[in-house]
Amino acid sequence: MKDIDACLQDIAQGSMTALQQLYQELHRSIYALLLSIVKNKSLAEDLLQETFITVYSKAHLYVPRTNGRAWVFRIARNLAYDALRKAKFTAQLEMDSGDGASLPNSRVENLDLMSALLELDEADRQIVVLHVVAGFKHREIADFLSLPHSTVRWRYRRALSKLAAILGGE
Amino acid sequence: MIDNSFHIIQELNNEFEKHTPNVWPDIKAKLARQVAEQLLEDLSGLPSPQGRLFFEMHFQKTRLGA
DSSP states (O other): OOOHHHHHHHHHTTOHHHHHHHHHHHHHHHHHHHHHHHOBHHHHHHHHHHHHHHHHHHGGGOOTTSOHHHHHHHHHHHHHHHHHHHHTHHHHHHHOTTOTTBGGGGGGGTOHHHHHHHTSOHHHHHHHIIIIISOOOHHHHHHHHTOOHHHHHHHHHHHHHHHHHHHHTO | OOOSHHHHHHHHHHHHHHHOOOOHHHHHHHHHHHHHHHHHHHHOSSOOTTSHHHHHHHHHHHHHHO
């Protein structure tokens, strides 16, 4: 696969093939990030589509060699926060325990780990997902979330301990 | 029971691997629709006097008149 910068440059020229390559490379980790923010499967799925559609229409604005992967993740993150703001989804989801699309109800599908992830606070969830699923380095996460590097490191360790405790029933 | 960081990391990746939906067909369809709509918008309205149709009409007329 081409690197992400090369893909973005081809996408800026209208290449659907390059967009598909980028999708193959990033869709899993983008979905993980979206889910960690909106905590709702169907909304995360819609936002996943919207992220790549936005990438296609804005690729010409990307400045080459300025971390293409972080640029795409920033689009996803902004879309997720916009969606939360518009729909005031957070409060609604806390109250709406009957929503079959929300992750906590997916425990029956053996998603205990993902449910446990959603019990972490929001920044911790994003740190775990960005590091574990998306493969970002702690330093990149610090830039991405505007947090000190050392904070990202200890919050990551603390989050993993919390996950272990939740899953271990401690 | 998952009891250490390594397994948590591994399991988390497995979970997202299994449960991430494939939305590529929807993305492709939406973009195709957008492109088609843009094309139709570009083609709407009166043909330009500089366009090929006008050129050919003028060419035919002058040739027949000659």
